[in-house]
Amino acid sequence: MSVLNALQQRNSHGKLTDPGPDGDQLQAIVGAGLRAPDHGRLRPWHFVAIQGDRRDALGALFAKALQLSRPGATEAELSKARAAPLRAPLIIAGLLKPVAHPKVPRVEQVAAVACALHGMSLAAESQGFGAMWRTGWYAQDAIVLDGLGGSPGDEVIGFLYLGTRKGESKPLLQPELDDYLTLY
Numbered sequence: 482m483s484v485l486n487a488l489q490q491r492n493s494h495g496k497l498t499d500p501g502p503d504g505d506q507l508q509a510i511v512g513a514g515l516r517a518p519d520h521g522r523l524r525p526w527h528f529v530a531i532q533g534d535r536r537d538a539l540g541a542l543f544a545k546a547l548q549l550s551r552p553g554a555t556e557a558e559l560s561k562a563r564a565a566p567l568r569a570p571l572i573i574a575g576l577l578k579p580v581a582h583p584k585v586p587r588v589e590q591v592a593a594v595a596c597a598l599h600g601m602s603l604a605a606e607s608q609g610f611g612a613m614w615r616t617g618w619y620a621q622d623a624i625v626l627d628g629l630g631g632s633p634g635d636e637v638i639g640f641l642y643l644g645t646r647k648g649e650s651k652p653l654l655q656p657e658l659d660d661y662l663t664l665y
């Protein structure tokens with residue numbers, strides 16, 4: 482698959498099953514992400530890969546965070562939170578770890594982490610896997626951030642769900658270039 486094809490054909494896939502990327506495949510995915518454009522080469526990021534039984538631990542963290550932030554959460558809401566990480570065999574959480582810099586504002590560092598996650602999703606697709614970037618309330622929760630090894634001021638930019646596609650792919654969106662591009 483050429484880079485151009487991968488970019489043009491990329492399509493998120495929500496239903497992901499075993500096998501997920503592992504070993505060399507996972508290394509290749511993360512290595513591709515770490516080549517993202519990054520102003521000042523600040524490396525303002527950290528990535529956490531969660532797979533196998535550790536997904537249950539992440540689900541327990543989501544449920545604990547929900548319980549603490551909303552003590553009235555129903556059992557159905559708590560089990561949904563517990564099961565959320567089971568939607569794919571592998572999840573990569575992308576954390577922004579901002580670096581104070583006179584020329585590189587936070588927004589540019591967020592962009593670098595986002596580019597890294599997008600690079601990882603393309604690297605997964607190019608190896609035949611499906612990917613879906615998710616956030617939800619989990620990404621903005623301080624307890625989830627702490628459980629993933631983040632510090633106050635850090636931020637979860639995305640959870641990249643990765644695995645083997647199950648079911649039909651969504652039709653590709655074919656945006657009209659003229660709606661989004663002006664030749665100046």
Ligand SMILES: Cc1cc2nc3c(=O)[nH]c(=O)nc-3n(C[C@H](O)[C@H](O)[C@H](O)COP(=O)(O)O)c2cc1C
Nearest residue numbers: 491492493494613614615616617618638639651654
């Ligand atoms: C920062 C970010 C956060 C997202 N969060 C969610 C999410 O929580 N749930 C969801 O269903 N899609 C989320 N998406 C969108 C999907 O990953 C996907 O891009 C969207 O469904 C459109 O499908 P496509 O990528 O195949 O065009 C998010 C995308 C981005 C860039």
